[in-house]
Amino acid sequence: MTDHHFTDVTGRPAIGEPDYWEPVIFRRSEIDAEIDRLCALERPGNGRRSSVFTHPRAPAGSPSLAPGIRVSLDVLLPGESTAPIRHTSTQFGFGIAGAGRVSIGDTVHDVGRYDGWNHPSWLPYMYTNTGDEPFVRLTYSNAPLLERMNVHLVEDLTDITVPSAQQKAMPDEPDARRTSPYGTFELADGAMLMPYETLVNPPSLPSLALVWAWDEVKDHLDRLEALGESYVGRRLYLLYNPFTGRTNGTTPSFFATITIRPPSIVDRPHRHVSAAINYFFRGSGWSRVGGRKYEWGAGDLMFTAPGWMIHHHASDDGDRVYEVTVQDQPLNIAMESLLWQEDLKQPARVLGAEGGFATNRTPIGSSA
Numbered sequence: 234m235t236d237h238h239f240t241d242v243t244g245r246p247a248i249g250e251p252d253y254w255e256p257v258i259f260r261r262s263e264i265d266a267e268i269d270r271l272c273a274l275e276r277p278g279n280g281r282r283s284s285v286f287t288h289p290r291a292p293a294g295s296p297s298l299a300p301g302i303r304v305s306l307d308v309l310l311p312g313e314s315t316a317p318i319r320h321t322s323t324q325f326g327f328g329i330a331g332a333g334r335v336s337i338g339d340t341v342h343d344v345g346r347y348d349g350w351n352h353p354s355w356l357p358y359m360y361t362n363t364g365d366e367p368f369v370r371l372t373y374s375n376a377p378l379l380e381r382m383n384v385h386l387v388e389d390l391t392d393i394t395v396p397s398a399q400q401k402a403m404p405d406e407p408d409a410r411r412t413s414p415y416g417t418f419e420l421a422d423g424a425m426l427m428p429y430e431t432l433v434n435p436p437s438l439p440s441l442a443l444v445w446a447w448d449e450v451k452d453h454l455d456r457l458e459a460l461g462e463s464y465v466g467r468r469l470y471l472l473y474n475p476f477t478g479r480t481n482g483t484t485p486s487f488f489a490t491i492t493i494r495p496p497s498i499v500d501r502p503h504r505h506v507s508a509a510i511n512y513f514f515r516g517s518g519w520s521r522v523g524g525r526k527y528e529w530g531a532g533d534l535m536f537t538a539p540g541w542m543i544h545h546h547a548s549d550d551g552d553r554v555y556e557v558t559v560q561d562q563p564l565n566i567a568m569e570s571l572l573w574q575e576d577l578k579q580p581a582r583v584l585g586a587e588g589g590f591a592t593n594r595t596p597i598g599s600s601a
């Protein structure tokens with residue numbers, strides 16, 4: 234007996250816009266209370282005191298804040314370590330309190346408040362609290378998408394030794410596709426044929442565990458304040474991981490950006506297919522998303538941009554705002570699905586496949 238069947242979609246009309254998850258805000262007070270609750274627990278066997286920010290629309294058994302982004306609140310008490318683990322999901326970590334050491338394969342980083350770091354896929358890792366107060370971090374993971382695809386592989390380990398079979402890739406020869414003795418060749422008008430030998434040996438690059446120290450990032454970021462009120466772009470830096478190449482990511486799925494907003498800056502309304510999650514760590518302001526206004530302040534975590542909704546952000550009078558934003562933009566560039574509309578009076582573009590957008594910033598080295 235089989236229940237596989239055909240679904241007749243003949244003549245079925247396009248379904249229109251998706252049913253977006255609405256914005257949600259986890260307030261600083263809620264996050265602080267959850268940190269306190271995690272700290273008060275008896276140490277779990279694997280050492281991971283962890284709680285997932287869960288959107289009310291997230292499916293049971295696969296909690297997440299955006300459909301493709303899981304954010305967890307991870308806590309370690311002084312002297313504690315987590316048990317080693319590895320998985321096929323990739324992560325971005327961001328410290329929000331205390332200090333700790335993250336060992337990822339052969340790489341060790343000492344990290345603290347507002348430092349960011351990435352986790353390559355399938356490398357064993359563990360965390361240790363090296364300070365005298367709780368070490369608290371946010372972890373952004375693409376696991377929900379892999380779970381939906383039913384291919385999220387996770388292994389508990391006894392140590393973080395990189396298995397000898399897992400050799401780190403070295404830069405390939407300039408273009409293995411063309412130097413392969415089996416050859417990839419053109420049929421007509423750009424259509425090509427590639428042999429199996431190249432299919433199973435794609436160009437590879439070392440996937441490194443990188444760290445972006447807040448002290449250094451802040452120094453560069455604060456200089457963007459000089460761009461002045463007439464600047465139409467965003468005053469931010471992407472924590473760029475060269476491994477992600479043309480998709481401009483921190484991990485292959487996500488970018489993380491750090492933004493400075495001087496007081497009273499109002500962004501232009503825009504929209505993009507990538508989902509955005511903002512963690513504000515200084516100042517206050519508001520966002521208008523899908524016509525509704527949301528106010529936020531330092532210590533709040535907000536799912537700000539669901540799907541294709543029109544939105545923009547603004548800082549209040551007074552203090553400058555710092556925020557870290559994670560979006561699943563690299564994933565959407567790789568899928569050729571990143572529709573972006575920077576100016577609502579102009580058509581949207583498929584970023585990565587069409588020319589992108591320009592700002593009114595003067596190029597470095599120009600005297601104009």
Ligand SMILES: [Fe+2]
Binds near residue numbers: 503505509544
């Ligand atoms: Fe946006």
